[in-house]
Amino acid sequence: MFIELNTASSIPIYTQLRNQIVLGIGRGELKTGEHLPTVRQMAEAAGINVMTVNKVYAILRAEGFIEIDRRHGAVVCPRKENAEALQEKCSAQLELLIAESSLKGMSRESFFAICGEIFDRQQTAAENAFL
Template identity: 50%
Template sequence: MVISINDASEIPIYQQIRNQIVLGISDGRLAPGEQLPTVRALAEEIGINSMTVSKAYTLLKQEGYIYTDRRSGARVRQEFETNKELSEKSQELLRQIISEAKVSGMTQTEFFDLCKRIYKG
């Protein structure tokens, strides 16, 4: 699994790790039940503090994307809750994205077309 960190980004590193793992689950690069690198291994691979990776894994676990086991480490969940709703945090982020699209002059149709392209991958 390759995680790339953008040091120039305003997004905290733990959040970048979280986002890339969720993206990997979404697009199939990470399969249900797949084992993730250990905290230490991922931290060494990326060249960051292991506490940062631990924070990302804790967040992923709280959000229900992964589970941890002392013997097998962190793994992608086999099944996900499908309540067909976005979390409050995700809805707020979506509001921000929509606001930026409006300010940039994007029409609703253009925005939905972009969403469709991204959703399809």
């Protein structure tokens, strides 16, 4: 999987890294059981601080996307049990996105069509990841 970090973006590096890994798992580019680079390897490759990567891995672990094995490092291991807890987060993030889309003139049908397309694509990849 290829992770792209924008060093000029206003989004913090750790947020970008976390989002990219989640997207990678969602798209199936990172399969269940696949190893992520160690904290040091990731930090060296990105040219960022070890503590930043450590923080990202801790967040991903708490969110149930990876597991950290002391011997083998970080392993992709998405868990499904947090679906209900995500609803609140989803509605908060979607509310802003829907507000922006409607203000810009996007129709309800177009919005749902895009949502459906992305959801189907991600779900297929996610199901493959669990196989």
